[in-house]
Structures are given as C-alpha cells and as structure tokens.
C-alpha cells in the first residue's frame with residue numbers, strides 16, 4: 049500500500065479561523081474582525097494505492113476557487129484567498145503518478161468545504177462517499193449561505209451515503225470499513241462540521257490518520273484548541289480528545305489537510321509525540337506544546 053500526499057495549491061485564512069478566540073459567537077465573528085492572515089498554507093488531498101483499488105480522500109482545491117474574491121458571500125470575498133493552477137488540481141497530479149480516473153475506486157470526502165470538494169470533477173467514474181448529514185448541510189441555498197459551493201458540484205454529483213455504524217473504533221464511537229481487509233476505516237470526527245469524518249489507514253507499523261480539518265495543525269490538536277469555524281465547541285473538543293487518546297495508544301501519523309508539515313510527516317512516518325523538524329510559519333497557530 050502506497051499513500052500519496054497531493055498538494056492542490058495553497059490557501060490563506062485569518063489566524064482567528066486557525067485558532068478560535070472566545071466562545072461560539074465571538075469565535076465565529078472573530079474571523080471577520082481579525083486583520084491577521086496566515087501564511088500560504090497547503091491544501092492536501094490523499095491517494096491510497098490499495099490492492100482493492102485506489103481510494104482518494106478529499107479532492108482538494110479547484111482553479112474555480114480563484115473566483116471567490118468576486119463572490120457576494122462575505123467569507124469568500126474577504127476572509128479566504130486561494131492559489132491554484134489547473135495542473136495542480138488532483139486529477140493531473142494523479143495522472144502524473146500513473147493513476148487514471150478509472151483506477152480510483154472510491155473517493156471519500158471528510159466534509160464538503162470548497163477546498164475539499166474542489167476536485168470532484170476529476171472523479172466521474174468513482175464511487176463518491178459523503179456523510180448524509182454533511183450533504184444536507186452543504187446543499188441548496190442554505191448550503192451556499194453557510195459558505196459551501198453546491199453550485200460548483202459536477203452535474204452528475206450524487207454521492208453514496210457514508211453511513212457510519214455504531215461500531216466503536218478505538219475512542220471513536222462510530223466507524224465504517226472502506227476496504228474488505230479492514231485496513232482503511234472511516235471514523236466520525238464531528239467538530240469542524242457536525243458530520244465531519246476522518247480516515248484511518250493501518251500500515252504494518254504505523255497508523256495514518258487522514259484528519260481533514262479536525263484541526264489545522266498537529267500542535268493545535270495537542271493543545272486542545274478549537275478552530276474559529278466549528279459550530280459546536282464541545283464536540284470539537286471531544287474529537288480532539290479522542291484523537292489524542294487514539295495516538296497515545298498506537299504509533300500514529302497525524303495528517304491534517306492544511307498542516308504545512310503534513311507532507312514531510314507522512315514521508316518520514318513521523319508519529320505524534322516526536323517533534324516536527326521545521327518551524328511553523330509566522331502567524332500560524334501560537335500554541336506549540338512540546339510533547340503529546
């Protein structure tokens with residue numbers, strides 16, 4: 049099994065989105081009043097070359113996101129900026145790895161934020177799996193008001209429901225196997241969105257945790273810092289706690305979508321508890337605990 053980290057361009061957001069400030073309303077409002085931007089952060093998609101077929105986790109950014117600066121939505125217009133070239137989209141990068149669109153058996157989305165579903169058009173022949181609650185939240189006018197881009201989904205987009213069973217997987221209450229071998233498993237990680245999921249990949253020695261946006265960096269997860277957009281602070285904190293317990297019980301490589309160190313961490317199988325070798329970019333999360 050080979051796992052690829054595919055960087056689909058970069059994104060810039062307000063520091064108050066990365067590390068939440070204050071309780072719910074203050075925390076979500078702070079994104080709009082904050083004048084401080086992060087550095088350009090990566091947006092990763094992941095490809096798992098599994099013997100049962102390739103599984104893609106999240107589809108990253110699409111070049112259409114460059115138009116968000118002209119959106120009428122205040123968040124899209126003022127609080128986020130993207131950089132992406134067409135050849136940086138997930139499809140062309142997979143082809144460069146020798147993975148064609150028909151090789152991808154399953155495409156799993158951790159949630160439907162625009163920098164995770166932006167490459168959907170590259171997977172017309174894949175089974176696409178999305179949590180039903182996430183699909184409801186993102187659909188229609190209400191979805192657009194919430195900042196999703198359902199109008200950018202391909203016309204054929206009709207995902208299969210990723211229903212998680214009440215089968216605990218470690219500290220996670222609900223899970224679902226994505227392979228017959230049981231070595232790739234979706235787990236419920238509510239917080240960043242109410243129906244957010246993560247994908248756990250079991251290798252021989254280590255466990256990879258494809259975290260989506262459960263936190264923007266490993267440091268913020270270790271420091272128990274809820275981000276600025278999570279609708280429910282308590283479920284976010286419970287999820288971060290579950291991830292820490294999971295990583296304490298087995299060697300785990302934690303891989304959030306926008307962590308500048310995620311690519312190197314995967315390449316070196318650097319597990320939670322070993323310090324990252326490169327410093328975080330300026331303005332990118334002030335919390336840096338020294339150990340797990």
Ligand SMILES: [Zn+2]
Pocket residue numbers: 159161240261
């Ligand atoms: Zn997100």
